[in-house]
Amino acid sequence: MTGKEPGYGKQVSHSHVRTSRRWLPNVQQRRYWLPSENRWIRLRVSAKGIKTIDKRGIESVVGEMRARGERV
Numbered sequence: 001m002t003g004k005e006p007g008y009g010k011q012v013s014h015s016h017v018r019t020s021r022r023w024l025p026n027v028q029q030r031r032y033w034l035p036s037e038n039r040w041i042r043l044r045v046s047a048k049g050i051k052t053i054d055k056r057g058i059e060s061v062v063g064e065m066r067a068r069g070e071r072v
Contacts, residue, residue, distance in 0.1 A: 001043060001045045001046070001053070001065065002048055002049045004027070004046045004048070025046050026047040027044055027045070027046050028044070028046070028047065029044055030043055030044075030050060032058045034059070034062065036059060043072075
């Protein structure tokens with residue numbers, strides 16, 4: 001929903017040897033009840049996305065996702 005992707009960077013050891021690593025976003029599977037369609041939808045959203053849905057409402061978020069052409 002928010003478009004979060006893994007972050008990339010270097011891990012630096014005590015001896016200052018640098019190795020590549022990546023940070024994965026906090027992504028969760030959540031089910032939301034969509035009253036307008038009288039059904040449950042399953043979304044893979046980040047923790048920030050969950051907060052956004054709680055603040056704006058699932059109807060508003062789903063409408064915006066469909067406007068972008070995403071399948072819900």
